[in-house]
Amino acid sequence: MRYSLFGFLGIVAMLVACTQTVSAPKDDDESSEISSSSKKGTSSDSKSDDKKSSSSMELLDEECVGEVGVPWDGTTAKDFACGAGTKLSPYVILTAEQLAHLSFVVNSSDKAYQGKYFKLGADIKLNKGDVIDEKGALVGDSTKLHKWTPIGNSSVSFDGNFDGDGHSVSGMFINTTSTHNGLFGNSSGTVQDLTVENSWVQGGSATAGIIGNLKGNGSLSNSVNRASVFGTGTVTGGIIGSYESAHDKKGTVENVENQGVVTGLKNVGGVIGTGSSIKISDARNYAEVVGSNNVGGIAASLGSNSELKNGSNFARITGKEYTAGIVGFFGYSYCPASANYGSMQNVLNRGVIVGTNYTAGVVGQALCVTITESANTDSIVANKYSAGIIGHAKRSKVESVYNKGAVFGSTNVGGIIGYNEEGVTSSAYSTGKVDGDSLVGLWICRFFNSGFMNNHIHYRLS
Template identity: 25%
Template sequence: MKRVYIAFIVILTLVLIFVVTSCVPQHPSLVSVRSIYDAKLKILNSAGPVSLDKVEGTIIYVSGSDAIIHDGQTGIYVYKAGFYSSDVGKKVTLNNVIGTTYRDSVQIDFSKGGSKSFATETFTVEPTDLTIDIVNNVSVPTRALWDFQYVKVYGILNGGKMTFTYEYDKTNKRKATINVVSLSSSFSLPYTYDTEATLTGYLQFSNGAWSLKVLRAEIGDSYPGVGVFVDEVVDGKTFKVYGKSYELIGIDDSVNPTAAKAKLEEFINSQPEGIAQVLVKGEKDGKKYAFLFSKDGKTLYQEQALKDGVVVPNLAEEWEDITIYETLKNAYKSAYSSKKGVYSAFSGASVITVESSNTYVEGNYAIFSGTVSDVTKDEAGNINININVSNWLKITISAGNFKYLFSSTFEQFKQSLEGKVINFYGKAKRNEGILEMPLYAEWEMFSFASGSGTPDDPYIITKPEHLISVRAFASANKYFKLGADIDLAGVDWTPIGTYSSNLSASAFVGTFDGNGYKIKNISFSDTTKSNAGLFGYIYNATVTNLIIENANITASSRAGALAGASQLSKVYRVKVVNSSIRVTYSGSGYGGGLIGEVTDGTEIEECTVRNTTVSGAKYAIGGLLGRLKVNSGKPAVVVRNCYVEGGQVSSDYSSSTSSAGFICNFSAASGSAVIENNYVAASIINGKAFIAYKESGSADPVVRSSYYDTQVVGSGVSDSYATGKTTAEMKQQATFAGWNFTNVWTINEGNDYPRLKWEN
């Protein structure tokens, strides 16, 4: 019996060993490697993942928690290793890691396990020259050496394309062309024209093709045209080369001939050896018509002259270049936004009406105001637009300027003006008792239902054209008031006011009273622009009693339904509902349901964001505000009696500090921010419930009597500053002790969250 028992125990032990060894995943045996190149060869020659005993290298690039390490011979991508940007330059050793390929690219997948340790000293890895036709080399040894190789290469960025041509064989002058991707916000691709460049970055073989991921670029000369030596500047838009006259396309120097000529002479004289580049578009009547560039091709003269306001646009269809004309349009708009040159007198311009027209001094800039009688087209020669204002003022728009600087068709334009009081900015001349004035751009024309822009007589806004006209007075400290709901469906919206180093001249500076009405269907989508919303930037402004509904805003950074950014402003009783805000910048995007970024002295009270989606590519995405920042010694920011309810706040980037239900990024000294009596009941993805991130150098946020719904924000979403409550508790007045339910808040006890009384 004893022998049988022993045999049974032995058999049972063997069975258990078999079961255990069968059920526990077996780690592949570790492979010893001598270098990163050796590791990559083994990965590429393997049918599956490879366990590597040790891989060493210096960190040359970090993106999120991923990195590229390099040992001086070649590099490799390391996925999910928890690196930081401060680790660049450190030598790291990775132990017991898994090597694999992802879309043909070689990498170490740290999410599968492993450990890392850093050396105490730092190392510098110098980029190597790209000396082969990498595009046509896809062999395993080539991929092992060059995939994630750190390189520096001189060549030409091909104009209008995401490609780069370099000479890999200088002896035989053989060249290759590779796709390029910019990984730096300091420059963008593609350049409009062929441009010399020295690019530093890393190569990557992915999905069967090579590309160069650019970390830094030294930009050299660009080649839009041919080099010429300018002999003489004739006037503000004409010069001579070996006796041949060149006339500059796209500008009119007649508004200030002396300043325009001086500007052109200054530009020519600043070029080395007096040599510039000309892009000739045609020839007529013995003249060549051209765009003028600096010797290195980087500066377009017409763009600079329009930005400075010493000339006005003359965008003739005969010589059109759509890309350059768009550049010139933006340049002239820049002069308007910054109030330079022709716009320098805008804010203080006199208003001229039919009654005061006899006192107008010719040559002075003014705002001419009157009722438009009719709008016609002049069929003779160029089809010019003529605007007759009650037989005392005639406005003329050239055909080219109308086509490229105005957003409507002629019929739409005609319908929007006739019979209405319109304001026009410019300067006029008398001709047989009638004032005649050229109009160059859409933003020089504006109208309102009534009013004069004072506190007692604000400009009344009842139509989209009136709201668009607010931009004309954005920085003039005027008063505006809605007289009806405004529907911007179909309108290509441009935010009112923008950022500059002189906010008093570029931002919205004034008072905007929504009067309880709605602005619906704001639509803005441009991932190259920042400061986007109904307003781009508000400064020393007041916005009150406004509802924004169904806004759709997409921008690079600083975006919100109300405004991209705010400073020293008061925002009171503004409601955002059923809207969508997205920022695409791959760093701190500052996207908010209400405002993207609020700074020094901004006060926000009794505001709400409801059923709205706020999202971003990476950091600083907030349900109400993307960022709150108070600079040292500046007035406090106040956020009081506000809430975010419904909808979702999310970041594409997996981090608990990427987004927040209320304010994502916080930066303020102790006592310089007041945050009290607020709540959040919205879904959060990759973030915190209320405040996500205290920036370096900031004091801890002080949040008083503020709450979030633990059942709505999402599983695992918590917060260090506000108090979490269940949905049932969030619908009970007793939860909100100290809140003013007499004048500010109301609640349907047990059935709904607290709401602001003014909403009803």
């Protein structure tokens, strides 16, 4: 997804000043720009068949033990299918019982398996039949479902390397009030090429479909979540619940996609709940996200030293304060004049956003961050500090952004920014209707203490 428009937006603005004539870009151009990197289901599915075929051939060369395709019986195997736990010969997991064995050895802090390599050799079924329906609701008698114990918990994390190899884990059922829930409850290791589907995850803080809590140098890549996630604690995410930073370490999340409904209290994100010092790239959300405060299509809240590049939301996001299509809250509350606490580049919101205060298409509140090449194309419905791009920006740099969505609010309503406090904005335009009761601006509603803008255009479309 590359917005080629941004590179010459400043030139367009100059031409407008000279000729007083301008044309709005066509929607077809915008669609072609995002088509290459925002197609639903491309995170790991496109590689799945080839990888599964190569895996099957590799397994034929080894004497691996396990009956493939059989739903879990609730027991734990005593060993893996085969392998030595090395990079060249990982422990192979063919059955649900063997996956449960991984959970057992990690949660038991068995040092013999620390830092080892693991690989799925087949799709894993943790329960037979449908666990959720097409709308993401739990179906059937949950008392008859096998409950999954996450790999890692609040006391111990998975620190190895887990390669899903394009396979899926389905039928996972978690229903608890405890923290650290998901296929992995806690991980400081590497997880990749995995899909979790037809699953229900319900729990306290740090609850998600794939990893409840990612920490340190932990990483997740090329993975898809199709599980429904219901959080009863303070942090909930579709793919990752929370990221726990460590000194001089930075977690990475790359090429991930959420297709499961996410519902929680506060700090609810389609991809991740909360995190600081984390790098996220190529992240997409296609499912509804519902919460109270700090709600976002990609992240609920990103703290200092965080990076987000190439993110998109295509679903309805509903919350209260600090609600947005991409990130609800971005930055750090202590925001001195010279600080830069994070960056966001090349993001797009195409979902309806509904909130109360600090609600916008891209970021609800941005404090001491840089936001570039970002756009909103759908409606924003809120109360105070609502806008197409940012509800409230403080000491932040905003450039090369556009809004095509209608923005509705009561006060401090803007096409680009609702309230710009000591910030700099440049090369921006808005075509959407902006409507409110008081303090309404076509671009930026309200400035404070030398916030300024240049090269801003507003199109009135008939």
